[in-house]
Amino acid sequence: NYNPVTAQAHANIALIKYWGKRSVDLNLPAVGSISLTLDALKTTTTLQFDENLNEDELQLDYRKVTGKPLDRVTEFLDIAAETSNRPRAKIVTKNSFPTGAGLASSASGFAALAVAADKALNLNHSKEELSRLARKGSGSAARSIYGGFAEMKCGSSFDDDKDDYAIPLHDESHWDLRLLIAVTSTDKKDVGSTEGMVRTAKTSSFYQGWVENQQADLEEMRSALHAKNFEKVGELTEHSCFKMHGLAMSGRPPLLYWNAATTETIHTVWNLRKKGIAAFVTIDAGPQVKILCQPDRAELIKQAVLSVNGVKNIIETKPGPEASIVQSE
Numbered sequence: 001n002y003n004p005v006t007a008q009a010h011a012n013i014a015l016i017k018y019w020g021k022r023s024v025d026l027n028l029p030a031v032g033s034i035s036l037t038l039d040a041l042k043t044t045t046t047l048q049f050d051e052n053l054n055e056d057e058l059q060l061d062y063r064k065v066t067g068k069p070l071d072r073v074t075e076f077l078d079i080a081a082e083t084s085n086r087p088r089a090k091i092v093t094k095n096s097f098p099t100g101a102g103l104a105s106s107a108s109g110f111a112a113l114a115v116a117a118d119k120a121l122n123l124n125h126s127k128e129e130l131s132r133l134a135r136k137g138s139g140s141a142a143r144s145i146y147g148g149f150a151e152m153k154c155g156s157s158f159d160d161d162k163d164d165y166a167i168p169l170h171d172e173s174h175w176d177l178r179l180l181i182a183v184t185s186t187d188k189k190d191v192g193s194t195e196g197m198v199r200t201a202k203t204s205s206f207y208q209g210w211v212e213n214q215q216a217d218l219e220e221m222r223s224a225l226h227a228k229n230f231e232k233v234g235e236l237t238e239h240s241c242f243k244m245h246g247l248a249m250s251g252r253p254p255l256l257y258w259n260a261a262t263t264e265t266i267h268t269v270w271n272l273r274k275k276g277i278a279a280f281v282t283i284d285a286g287p288q289v290k291i292l293c294q295p296d297r298a299e300l301i302k303q304a305v306l307s308v309n310g311v312k313n314i315i316e317t318k319p320g321p322e323a324s325i326v327q328s329e
């Protein structure tokens with residue numbers, strides 16, 4: 001008999017973006033990345049192995065899930081257990097943010113599942129090993145093992161992942177910042193990040209330049225975070241975001257993740273900046289705009305962005321904690 005294990009993990013936003021893989025099979029990134037873990041976007045997952053089950057069972061936000069998401073979880077648990085000949089499991093997972101809000105849940109989802117599987121299978125992994133495991137579920141999940149600011153490292157080998165895991169840079173008490181998420185659409189995205197990355201690497205003539213330039217951005221971001229230089233962190237965050245989207249747009253066929261409200265929100269933030277209000281945008285593989293600002297500016301920016309046509313709501317987040325076990329017997 002197996003006891004249920006409950007773990008939680010928070011989503012993260014990449015300030016220096018991950019885009020591109022050097023191995024799709026092993027899910028090895030082509031570039032390193034730097035992220036901020038977010039308190040308000042939490043996934044809580046209960047995992048229980050059960051000898052009587054014939055198949056894994058997945059429940060997400062009170063709904064039974066089958067098909068691709070379930071296959072991804074089954075594959076992940078096989079990897080965690082290092083065998084497909086393992087007891088099947090019941091996985092009950094809940095997001096603190098509305099499902100289908102168009103927000104990435106794979107990062108918090110696989111980080112929570114990695115921590116839960118580690119405990120349930122008595123693996124006693126180190127943080128580094130947990131991060132490596134989470135990465136096998138989703139690249140960005142490797143960073144959600146840590147609170148605050150984390151860096152995903154990128155190795156150079158094509159057939160092993162000894163250098164592909166995230167490390168902590170600063171915990172959540174390092175710097176009180178705000179990340180405002182302007183939700184502009186709740187539709188499912190057309191092209192997921194995995195597919196988008198593969199297409200970009202294959203078809204964009206910008207891809208090599210992107211990979212080669214990443215190291216410089218990572219170094220600058222590390223020092224700016226250490227120095228708590230907000231202007232510099234903001235400038236680098238926007239730069240990495242637009243470089244990633246420029247790269248995606250240069251694919252064939254092109255990838256454009258933005259809608260009209262996305263663009264209008266960018267201009268609204270830039271207009272605020274012209275008035276001396278420090279705020280910077282970043283966008284992932286979807287149309288939501290994430291705005292980085294300091295706590296005393298959050299309210300004003302929220303009001304301005306809420307007046308943008310097409311912005312449905314704003315979720316306010318701040319640096320959040322590491323992934324952890326919440327309860328186990």
Ligand code: DP6
Nearest residue numbers: 014017018138139140193194284285
């Ligand atoms: C744009 O981590 O979702 O959010 O490894 O294929 O699961 P897979 O990709 P995923 O990609 C995240 C891409 C991004 C940028 C980032 O989070 O760094």
